[in-house]
Amino acid sequence: MFVPIEYSNRIKKKLGLNLKTYLIIVLFNFPVYAQDINKKDIEPSKTVIPSDTFTASATPLVENGPLTFSPLVKKVVPAVVNISVSQNIYTKQSRNIHIPPSLKGTPFEKEFRQRQHTRNRRVTEAGSGFIIDPHGIIVTNTHVIGTFNNITVYLANGKRFTAKVIGNDSLTDIAVIKIDSDHPLPYVQWGDSRKVEVGDWILAAGNPFGLGSSVTAGIVSARGRDIGSSPFDDFFQLDAPMNPGNSGGPSFNLAGQVVALNTAIVSPTGSSVGIGFGIPSEIAAPIVTQLCKTGFIDRGWLGVTLEEDSGHNGVKIIDLDLDGPAYKAKIKINDRVELIDDQHVDTIRTFIKTVAIAHPGSNLQLTIRRNKKTIKLDVTVGHRPKDDVE
Numbered sequence: 001m002f003v004p005i006e007y008s009n010r011i012k013k014k015l016g017l018n019l020k021t022y023l024i025i026v027l028f029n030f031p032v033y034a035q036d037i038n039k040k041d042i043e044p045s046k047t048v049i050p051s052d053t054f055t056a057s058a059t060p061l062v063e064n065g066p067l068t069f070s071p072l073v074k075k076v077v078p079a080v081v082n083i084s085v086s087q088n089i090y091t092k093q094s095r096n097i098h099i100p101p102s103l104k105g106t107p108f109e110k111e112f113r114q115r116q117h118t119r120n121r122r123v124t125e126a127g128s129g130f131i132i133d134p135h136g137i138i139v140t141n142t143h144v145i146g147t148f149n150n151i152t153v154y155l156a157n158g159k160r161f162t163a164k165v166i167g168n169d170s171l172t173d174i175a176v177i178k179i180d181s182d183h184p185l186p187y188v189q190w191g192d193s194r195k196v197e198v199g200d201w202i203l204a205a206g207n208p209f210g211l212g213s214s215v216t217a218g219i220v221s222a223r224g225r226d227i228g229s230s231p232f233d234d235f236f237q238l239d240a241p242m243n244p245g246n247s248g249g250p251s252f253n254l255a256g257q258v259v260a261l262n263t264a265i266v267s268p269t270g271s272s273v274g275i276g277f278g279i280p281s282e283i284a285a286p287i288v289t290q291l292c293k294t295g296f297i298d299r300g301w302l303g304v305t306l307e308e309d310s311g312h313n314g315v316k317i318i319d320l321d322l323d324g325p326a327y328k329a330k331i332k333i334n335d336r337v338e339l340i341d342d343q344h345v346d347t348i349r350t351f352i353k354t355v356a357i358a359h360p361g362s363n364l365q366l367t368i369r370r371n372k373k374t375i376k377l378d379v380t381v382g383h384r385p386k387d388d389v390e
Helices: 009-015 070-079 108-117 281-294 348-356
Strands: 003-006 022-025 080-092 118-131 137-140 150-154 160-162 164-169 174-178 201-206 214-225 235-238 250-252 258-266 276-280 304-308 315-320 336-340 363-370 373-380
Touching (some): 070 080, 070 201, 080 137, 164 281, 201 258, 235 258, 258 281, 276 281, 304 348
Antiparallel strands (some): 003 022, 022 258, 150 160, 164 174, 235 276, 258 276
């Protein structure tokens, strides 16, 4: 499964694209660093909250440049999973239904019409994920599991499990699912993406086009990419060949630690052109931990609509939610927010991200320019509504 999203003019201009180009949300599967574990029985119902602590830097399994990735691949493949999702779709048929002459005018005509008006169609799609805990906690993308009600996970050894959703966050496209196994499962640990530099090797693996587990390699082409999918975009750009079916799998460093969750590719054709995007572990790991605890991400919110104020510092308030924290704090339309605490606010994206990471119930101090005067207002952070995607 992949969802083509046509670029807006802003994105086309930003990336210098003149042709009709698409951002393909792909379904990946990715190998993770398999840990050595005791083969003791575990309780399937045991609830474990995985740590989002980064493991210490480890000795690369591939030294002095990758003459071969084989030792690394052998270590990580056991923790790669393929994800299959499916559900029954009921679709309405055309009104022009042919009624057999033998049924016309009989009590069965109405029942026949009702059956013909709706048809049952089963939709099945594929993606990827990786295990981060021996109890069966799996990380993938929200767009991989979607709203599908049947989620099946296939391990590298061919074993099949039914998965349940623990939680998901549509704004960052991160989801957590879980399978129950009688035995501990191979798993991976997070690496520290803050230490990843442009030009570093990464190894990715996945389930391209639903063909099954495969691996690919490349380098980190850029950091901090904003592709316009949400206010929280902060992607690694990767040149490892990735295709529909790879989403939800990780990219990892040469020590076998996950440093990114592969999420999207740019493609005018529906297949790889060497521009992929992964969510850095510094963003993904804390979100995964929170999803395991609560099932959702509770972000900060002030209830304002913003506009970037060209030629001036800060962002301009152009509308207020009458039940929102900003309105209650006496913030007004046309106020220009220049600082949130000590953080300079130059873009809408900076404003949203700064507020979002604030804990609901905490206080923020806004430095505001109003009628040529600078004032400071304290505002109590509210809970971001689940349907607020701006």
